[in-house]
Amino acid sequence: AQSVTQLDSQVPVFEEAPVELRCNYSSSVSVYLFWYVQYPNQGLQLLLKYLSGSTLVKGINGFEAEFNKSQTSFHLRKPSVHISDTAEYFCAVSGSQGGSEKLVFGKGTKLTVNP
Amino acid sequence: DAGVIQSPRHEVTEMGQEVTLRCKPISGHNSLFWYRQTMMRGLELLIYFNNNVPIDDSGMPEDRFSAKMPNASFSTLKIQPSEPRDSAVYFCASRPIAGGPGGELFFGEGSRLTVL
Numbered sequence: 001a002q003s004v005t006q007l008d009s010q011v012p013v014f015e016e017a018p019v020e021l022r023c024n025y026s027s028s029v030s031v032y033l034f035w036y037v038q039y040p041n042q043g044l045q046l047l048l049k050y051l052s053g054s055t056l057v058k059g060i061n062g063f064e065a066e067f068n069k070s071q072t073s074f075h076l077r078k079p080s081v082h083i084s085d086t087a088e089y090f091c092a093v094s095g096s097q098g099g100s101e102k103l104v105f106g107k108g109t110k111l112t113v114n115p
Numbered sequence: 116d117a118g119v120i121q122s123p124r125h126e127v128t129e130m131g132q133e134v135t136l137r138c139k140p141i142s143g144h145n146s147l148f149w150y151r152q153t154m155m156r157g158l159e160l161l162i163y164f165n166n167n168v169p170i171d172d173s174g175m176p177e178d179r180f181s182a183k184m185p186n187a188s189f190s191t192l193k194i195q196p197s198e199p200r201d202s203a204v205y206f207c208a209s210r211p212i213a214g215g216p217g218g219e220l221f222f223g224e225g226s227r228l229t230v231l
Contacts, residue, residue, distance in 0.1 A: 032216055043224050044208075046220070101163070103220060
């Protein structure tokens with residue numbers, strides 16, 4: 001079974017500052033990794049995903065994440081945040097093999113961007 | 116194209132009442148997932164279907180919860196009888212099976228349930 005730990009429940013930052021949201025996962029099999037974003041009163045939307053290949057993955061809205069297998073991490077970064085990035089961010093993991101289609105989410109990190 | 120459609124968006128009911136939440140997946144998506152979101156437990160997978168067949172219901176909390184998918188365009192999640200601890204936002208999500216576990220999940224806007 002897979003599990004995800006998001007190390008920070010809340011991250012406040014100032015506009016135009018860089019941000020890193022941390023995610024660690026646990027799995028006995030090879031995995032696919034995802035970051036989703038949830039704006040207030042909305043469903044989740046995919047930001048980016050890692051399936052294979054390059055460990056640096058670029059997503060929408062200027063976000064990127066790096067897969068580190070040895071540290072079982074998939075941290076999300078943005079070099080300069082905007083007020084509109086204020087949202088909750090969820091890291092998620094699924095097994096990469098057939099029969100492991102469940103997507104397991106972390107508890108989320110609330111990013112608040114202040115002016 | 117319409118996304119995943121959930122109804123009702125908000126439901127307030129009293130303890131002991133039956134609650135039915137509805138979901139219409141994106142046309143052509145043959146995997147459907149029900150999640151529950153609470154402050155304490157985050158996003159929990161309740162059950163998922165492939166081609167209208169329940170594959171894994173290990174996340175369904177107890178017998179009071181049931182889910183059905185009578186056809187490719189409709190699913191229900193029923194709680195009977197409801198309890199205050201069922202208060203949460205319930206999300207439905209869908210994706211094509213062909214994408215496998217690496218495929219993007221498309222979420223509805225959720226149904227916020229309050230049980231008094």
